[in-house]
Amino acid sequence: MSPLPLVLAPLGFAAVALAMPSNRWRPVVLPIGALCHLALVIAVLAHGDSTAASGWLSLDPLARLVLLTVALLFTCCALYAPGYLAVRHDRPNRRFCSGLLLQVAMLSLVAMSHHLGLLWVGLEATTLASAPLLYFNQTPRALEAAWKFLLIGSVGIALALLGSFFLAYSELATQQPSSLQFDDLMAAAPQLSKPWLHAAFVTLLVGYGTKMGLAPMHTWKPDAYGEAPGILGAMLAGGLTTGAFLAILRMLALMHAAGEGSFARPILVFMGLLSMVFAAVFMVRQKDIKRMLAYSSVEHMGILALGAGIGGLAMFGALFHMLNNAMTKAVLFLSVGNIHRAFGSKSTDDVTGALGRVPVSAALFLAGFLAITGSPPFGPFVSEFTIARAAFADGQPVAGGLYLALLMAVFLGMGSTVLAVVQGESPSPSSTNSGHVDRPSLTLPIVFALLVVLGLGIWLPGPLRDLLDRASAYVEARP
């Protein structure tokens, strides 16, 4: 099966959304487009292993995993969208709907692209598609967030381009014909010029790490997630960051193929732990719920980098965590969106006793918090535990110990904010009550996401386990 429809279908729906005149009916395009995309992804996954070496686009195990993650995440967000945009019927949503679909099209392109240039173009396009969406609420703060997101993101991505050039030059420097095609690079990996390869890895890690939000390049994240509508927050925290992580994994695969894994892995472990430290420090006494979620995202990007750095079983854990993180972020961002709407504020000064006012959303938020911090029986528990086990088994007790201590610190820091939000007395209704109550269109999609997270924690389906196995073997260049 050709991979192209996965990109073209959401693009087509984006065009439909752009052309549709009715502000009221346009949001319906989102769930239809998302379900089509999901169906296509499942068809591709079911189709087995016809890795057509078409060169530029390829459905390798890593691509399949990222496609599944993005499709599931987007389905939840898109099912939530009509209800959300019906509440916000006063705002024109043309740009919002087509922008989201464009983002998914570009993420699918990123997932499958086997050409570093194409990968770069795709990731830059997701950035550009997201920036106008950040300005959906048209407040000065949203403007500030959009500016920081765009400028920091563009500089990061420019560095990634330089890194890609370094990589191509590492071939040229040893008198080989240079190419940015991933399969060519993998084949030529052992002969690449080492200094240029090292420079390329570091530059690409900083560049795509900025996009992914690894500390200390994460500064755009609290602002962007703080001001983004819930749907966009979920898509950024679960989709865009996953795309950037994929780019780093592709580079890591190349380092492994070149026999330079020992250079790359400690750097990833360090960046991962550093991100977790930043997240833990800034999470304490965080009054803004959405900014708290942003630091949680920094933390989980750190966990992904750490898992990839430790390698082996931890690589399996990191890839599994990528899926868990995306789905749990959907639960968190969308339920916080509901709470934000009900209270007209996202500061813990005003938001207390959410269980009393929007019981379903508050319960989902609490469940999402338990899931993301690694409590059983949710999916992230399994993946986070796998990484910890691998760290100790691999003889990295220091990294493993720090990792567990930081997980605990984040749990405590995040927990105090979350409990303040859900428990207690609601403030007197007159001051902050917006009259918003739970309604099925705004809670059922979140329930769906939570069920996926719960299901992944209880039972890992055989085909998915197989896919994760093959993807981690692929990244570590094991046969």
Added chain:
Amino acid sequence: MNHTLDGLLVLVVLLDFFALGTSRVMALIRASAMQGVVLAGVPLLVHAEISGHALLIAVGSLVVKGFVVPLLLMRAIRDVTIRREVEPLIGFTASLLLGGLGAGLALVFSGHLPLAPEHAQAQLVPASFATIFTGFLMLTTRQKAITQVVGYMFLDNGIFLFGLLLIDAMPFLVEVGVLLDLVVAVFVMGIILHRIQRTFSTINTTQFSTLKE
């Protein structure tokens, strides 16, 4: 042939210095446009014979970097009354000195890089690094949003210059994608710039202090 190339590269670095020393926003945009035009000549001179591919890249970068992007920027600041960068975090003389230091370091650094023999003589790599450094300096020390965008342009020009070493590796389609992304990025930045001006009545990013810890 090589003398022409070196002449162009010296011009590129001189434009870096000019950009670091000037306070007028219009002059900055013009400097980045001029650099774009000069850069367009480089792909034609890097290799001995002029290929169709190189010609297309030259034309593409001439149009995008020399005209489209500067015009977008000028349109974005059409209504902005303040036309000078005041109070940069590092003064103009100091940034000029830093720029000179950066260019010198780039020259020394490139001498130690394991370059392919056919590139060892060319000044392409030091010029590229010096321009990247200039871009970073402007991004970090200037306070006006518009100046930061111009800084981003310089950064991009520097990376483009390095990319010219790889003219055979980059498929034309990807080059087009890179240039297109640049245009869209500056276009979106221009729109946001315009909104910032309307919302905050200034384009100083120091006004951006609501969102911080």
